[in-house]
Amino acid sequence: MRRWGADDIPWLSFDPSRLAPDILPLVKAAAMVEHNAGDYSRYLRTIFRSEPAVLDVADRWGEEEVLHGAVLGRYAEMADPGFNFKRHFERFVAGYQIPLERTASVRGSLTGELIARCIVETGTSSLYSSLRDAADEPVLKVICHRIAGDEFRHYKMFYGLMGRLRTPERLNLVRRLMVAIGRIREADDDELSYAWYAANEPFDSPYRRDHCAREYARHAFRHYHDRHVERVVAMIMKAIGLDPTGWLGAKAKAFAKGRLKALAAG
Numbered sequence: 001m002r003r004w005g006a007d008d009i010p011w012l013s014f015d016p017s018r019l020a021p022d023i024l025p026l027v028k029a030a031a032m033v034e035h036n037a038g039d040y041s042r043y044l045r046t047i048f049r050s051e052p053a054v055l056d057v058a059d060r061w062g063e064e065e066v067l068h069g070a071v072l073g074r075y076a077e078m079a080d081p082g083f084n085f086k087r088h089f090e091r092f093v094a095g096y097q098i099p100l101e102r103t104a105s106v107r108g109s110l111t112g113e114l115i116a117r118c119i120v121e122t123g124t125s126s127l128y129s130s131l132r133d134a135a136d137e138p139v140l141k142v143i144c145h146r147i148a149g150d151e152f153r154h155y156k157m158f159y160g161l162m163g164r165l166r167t168p169e170r171l172n173l174v175r176r177l178m179v180a181i182g183r184i185r186e187a188d189d190d191e192l193s194y195a196w197y198a199a200n201e202p203f204d205s206p207y208r209r210d211h212c213a214r215e216y217a218r219h220a221f222r223h224y225h226d227r228h229v230e231r232v233v234a235m236i237m238k239a240i241g242l243d244p245t246g247w248l249g250a251k252a253k254a255f256a257k258g259r260l261k262a263l264a265a266g
Helices: 024-035 037-047 052-079 085-095 110-134 138-161 173-188 190-200 209-221 226-240 247-265
Strands: none
Touching: 024 037, 024 052, 024 085, 024 110, 024 190, 024 209, 037 052, 037 110, 052 085, 052 138, 085 190, 110 138, 110 173, 110 226, 138 226, 173 226, 190 209, 209 247, 226 247
């Protein structure tokens, strides 16, 4: 499959009159996180150093994520001429770093790390799908469609790698569930809130974690519809090893819908 690039985006079709002002701050914040994927790629290469199947895809995954950030950053500069992507990204990486010194997975196992990656790709694919469906501006719609497709493919890639580890770890359901819950809770950590701060808050303002986390959640989740939430739950349950079509899946979907509506309300 040919990798798309910035030249595949129809930049000349940009129509500022059709840009929703509540989406642009989220695009700016997302650009911070995506463009920082080079560090995540190095982290994956370190902890999966004995697993050739993962090493084969880690660099390509990182390159695609960095591309996402660059394209989103370029779009943000076009939509807001006062926004300097390079300057805001430098602000982000100056205040937020991932643990590159780690030589073992923070999840406690390689399988756990792949489950966590599936959770992340579930979140990003659903985010860009929801923005694609909400956006009226044609260039942003194309960008979000492209990125959403990549992120879903990344989910399938990490899910498939679980069965290709040379030294597979048979995590029981409880351990898989705890990894998933732990990674979902990390959505409330400093990465997303600091990305919001670095991208959108005045340079002379202090970092207020709770405020920035609320603003990110409010802007992100207001665009989710039931179909997006249902797909999120199904993908998470599949990564854990559960059937999303049964009664447990129905309960999980109902809970997730209520939770996201509360977050969107701020």
